Amino acid sequence: MTDLRQGASGAVLAASLAARPEVGGEGYWQIAWRRFKKHRVAIVGASVILLFMATAVFAPFLTRYEFDQIDLYRRKAVPSFSHPLGTDELGHDVFTRLLYAGRISLTVGFTAALTAAVLGTLVGGISGFYGRWLDNVLMRVTDVMFSIPALPVLIVLARYMGGSVLGIVLVLSVFAWMGTARLVRGDMLRLRTQDFADAARALGASDARILFRHLVPNALAPVLVAGTLTVGGAILSEAGLSFLGIGIQPPTPSWGNMLQNAQDFIWTTPWLAVWPGAMIFLTVLSFNFLGDGLRDALDPRLKV
């Protein structure tokens, strides 16, 4: 739970200056893409993520079974031709559940990270742009949110809001926006004094227009990096909550609740734990690789 937050703030500070354009023939994003392509590990990460997203989306075409279809005659079956990854204690096909669980886990990860990024950008943007007392208030709120031990609160919140995907997303987002807020605030403090902000004002632009059209786009690169790392963190958090039994509720499969389910049979059918564990591991690792690659690609100080 902690790496969800620390990862977002600490690791991406390096990219906070990233929105400066390069001088040359190509645009900023073209240069970033050219650099990103050279980052092998990030390419591997991105490929794994795309693969998992594809298998999640096309799950119905990849398996003959339904995720809640049980076969009481074939419980805890070893991997075989008809059940490539075996079955669990109720006779669910594990491969099928893994695919459908990917839908839930990735959805939770992406939406939680997106919500957190939007919220963080909003809070940080307003805070840094207006400064003074509003900045003080918003940054103290951020400090408070950083200081609350997330896990116990998540558990309590998840009990009341949990179970549904939406509930989990909300609960996770609430504890994931602060790193982004601080990042964006820092950038805003620099950006709001830039000449082009004054020039936009002199053309008759309103505060909102200057903030969201002129300044925020200049601060997007670090937000993107932070957001990517947050996706991995959110998937990990969802798995943690589901493992504790307060996340996504069965029969809806998530990698977390599949793990929880498997713990009773760890000595008899260990593969039940290995598959979802491996999926979580690979996905989170891939997001971290991707984030790393994005940071390097978007950081103008690292010339390639």
Place this chain on the structure above:
Amino acid sequence: MAEVLLSVRNLKTYFYTDEGVVKAVDGLSYELRKGETLGIVGESGSGKSVHALSIMRLIPQPPGKIVEGQILFNGTDLLKLSEEEMRRIRGNRIAMIFQEPMTSLNPVLTIGEQIAEAIMLHQGLGKRDAWDRAAEMLEKVQIPLARQRVRDYPHQFSGGMRQRVMIAMALSCNPSILIADEPTTALDVTIQAQILELITELQRELNMAMILITHNLGVVAETCDDVVVMYAGRPVERATVDATFTDPKHPYTWGLLHSVPKLYERKERLIPIEGQPPSLIDLPPGCSFAPRCPFAMEICVKADPPEYPVGANHAARCFLHSEYATEDEKRAAAAAGLAAAAYGPR
């Protein structure tokens, strides 16, 4: 004479800092007529730019505050308008060009988007029409291949071209006043001349009035109709451009004229104005130029001189033109004025 478009009356803009009150603009008055160019001249820190930002109501507040005065634009006091009414004037009726073309454009938006923004904001045009007009403006400021270049980003433009883009942005809504705050200072000399020519050409074409803020007296001599010389936040001399260069009346103006280098004359060295401009926090009680003034009299360190009329449309804040000066002092001053005029860029 054309009608008065902008009338600044006793404008005072102060900044309230921890060290004290900085009187950046302290009692500035002038009138700007339709189609006319007014030059505001002075060294760094004389309040030139702050006065421009005051007209646009862009003074960061706090610490800044316009504490007194009126800025009458077509008869309405801009200082009394609401922020929203003011937004409709900025970029639409009064536009501004800044000193730094390298940083005044947003690096993440295309040139076209940035020019079209003002047009959509003020003219109520749709995206397509605004974009067309943006391309037209880019052609007007003589950017080659304008129709294609609207899609480019600022980093693909040189400094001079960026200033052209800034001009296109500023003029896109046909403002009646253009405030150009040292528009050529950041550019190299050959580009300076081109940009200046472009601005004056477009000014004539659009029949705009212009406030040209500069410390380049050569530029003033070439482009302006009237001149206000500022020192330490105050207008020390107001005159037509001819009078400024042929019959200057304030010792500070003389000093400025003496510091202009000349290309075709062998001058051993320039005559600088001795000393430093005063801190705007605690100005001396008398004339703020007195400590540096070679003609300073007893009265000058005691009282702040009011504006004395010294000719038609010509006024100077200097006791040399008052009854406090003896006939000898007046004669010496007249001689110094003529000497300075002979030195100036005209």
